[in-house]
Amino acid sequence: MTTRLIAHSVGVMARYRLRSATVMLGSLVGVTALTLVVSLGQGMEAKVLKTVGPMLGDSSILIVSGGSRIMGSPRAGASRLTIDELTALAAELGDIEAWDPQQEVSSVVRYRETTAPAPVRVLGQSERGERVWARTVTRGQYFDAAAVSTSARVAVIGDTVARNLFGDSEPLDAEIRIGAVPFRVIGVLEPFGNDLHGMDRDDEIVVPISTLMRRLTNVDTVSAARLVVKDPGREEEIASEIGRILRARHALASDEPDDFRIVTTVEVRDTVALIRRVLRLYVPLAAAVVLLVAGIVAATLMLSSVNERVGEIGLRRAIGARPEDIRLQFATETAVSVLTGGLGGLLLGYVAARFAATRLQLGVAFSWKAVLIGLVGSAIAGLLAGVLPARRAARLQPADALR
C-alpha cells in the first residue's frame, strides 16, 4: 500500500507540472545560488593563497630600495642598496639563512627572427634566487655560483617567453638576444600565472645579477633583496635591526626618512589572514542569505500549494486515507521536488560556477558541501512549508477540510 501511495503521489505531481515546477524552483534557486556563491568564494580564497603562498614559504624580509613615501613611487635614482652592503649586512645579522639581491630591467628580447611582442621583464638574481624566491625550473637547470661570479650570459626563461619565442621548438641551449646581448637559455621556470596585480609572472627572464648589472644596464645598486630568516619568531626583531643598520650605513640624520622599505612576511601574513577572514566571513554570510531567500521562496510556494489542496486532503480523508497516508503523500512530493530541483540546481550551479571561474580566472573550485547544504536547507524549508501544513490539514476533521 505504501509503494502504491508513493507511486500515486508521483503520478499526481506529473499531472500538475506547473505546480510541481514552481515548488521545485525553490530548491533549484537555492542550490544553484549556494553552489555558485560558495564555489566562487572558495575559488577566490584558493587563488589568493596560491598567489601569495610562495611568499609565505619561508619567514623572510624584503628590502626595497628607494625609501618609503606615504604615496607615489619611490624616488628615482635614490637607490643606495649595494651588493657589498647586503653581504656585510647578512654577515652582521648572522641569523640569515639565505639572501638574494635583485635588480631588474625591461628589455626587447629576440630569438632569430622572432621578437617577443612586448618588452620582457628581465630579473637579475644570484644563484640563491632559486631557493630564496622558492621558484625553480621545470626543465634544464638554474645558473650556479660560477655563472654569477663570471657574469655568464645564461638565462632562465618563463613559460610565456618560451612560448612567444620558440612556439613548439626546443628552447634549451638556444641563443636569444636580450637587447643586443646574446644569452644561452639553460632552463625554463616553473609556471606561476598572474600575480595579485594581474601581472604575468611567466613573462620573465632570470639572469645572473652580475651579468645584468654589467651588460644589460650600468648600475651598481640593486632594487631589492630578500632575506630568509632562520628563526621565524625573530623576524620583526631582525627587520628593525636591518632598518637600524641601513640607516647608520646611509648616514641618515634622525629627521630624514628611510631611503629603503622593509616588508616582512609577518605583514604579508597579516594581509593574507585578513583576506582569508573576509572571504571566510563573506562566503557563509552570502550563503546564509541565499539559503534564507531560497528557503522562503520554497516555503511560500509549498505553503500556497498545500493551502490550495485542503479540500483534496479532506476528500482523501473521507474515502479512507489516514493522516499518515496524507503525510506520506506530501513528504513524497517534497522529497521529489527537492531532489529534482536540487539536481537541477547542482547542474546549473556547476555550469555557472565553471563559467564564472573561467571568466575570473579562478580555477574551478566546486563545492559538494555547498550542494549538500543547499539540498538540506531546501529540504528543511520544504518540510516546514509542505509537510507541516499538510499534517495540520490531515488532522482536521474531514468535514472541516471539505468545507
Add this chain to the structure above:
Amino acid sequence: MIELDGISKTYRRPTGEAVHALADVSLRIERGEFVAMVGASGSGKSTLMNILGLLDAPTAGRYVFDGRDVSGLGVADQARFRNRNVGFVFQAFHLLPRTSALENVELPLLYSDRRSTDGLGRKALEAVGLADRLRHTPSELSGGQQQRVAIARALVNDPELLLADEPTGNLDVDAAAEIVRIFQALQESGRTIVLVTHDLSVAAHARRVVRLEKGRLVADGPCAPLANTQDRFDGAGIREVQR
C-alpha cells in the same frame, strides 16, 4: 444497523457563545433503508450526516454501527471504517481534477487493504452507466456525469452505507432525475442510503423522511405526510411531490 443515541454537537464561537448544531438526536436506521434527511439550512442535517460517516465527531452521545460502538474510534480506525463501510457523495462532487474518471473511482482502493482490486473501478463505472467515459477527466464530463463518477467512487469498495449530501444540489433537473434513479436502483439492490437534501422532489423517493429543525429531530416517518406540511421549501419541489 445504525443506532444513534443522544447525539449532540456543540460549536463554540470565537466569542465564547455556544451553538448547538445538534441537540440530543436519537435515530435508528435499519439495513436496506432509504432515508432522506430534510430541513432548512442550518438545521443540522449535514452535521448529522458527517457524524454518521465519521467525518465529524459528536460532542456527546453514542453511535453504534452494526452492533459496534464507533464513537470512540481512533483516527486510523475511523479512516479504515470510512474506507470499508461508508461511501460518500457530495454536492460539489469533489473529484480530483486532471484525473481520469477511472482513477478517481479507484482512489478509495489506494487506501484499502484489499488484496485484489483489479477491475473494481471499471465495474463501478459500468454500474453508473459510464463504461465509455473511463479516460475522461472531470472537466470533460457534464455535471451529472461527474456526480455519477462520484457515486461510482462511493461504491467501489462495496460499502454497506451510502451517504449523500445534497447530491443533486448542483445539477439541472434531468441530471438530478438520473442521479435519483441510480439511488433508487441501489436501494432496490439492498444498499442502505442516507440522503441529505432540501429538495422535496428528491426526498419523495425515499421510503422514510427525517426532518430536522434547529438541531432537533422534529419528524420521522413515511414521505407523504411530511411532504404535505407547508414549509419553506421551494415551490418546484412541492409541486413535484404533490402530483
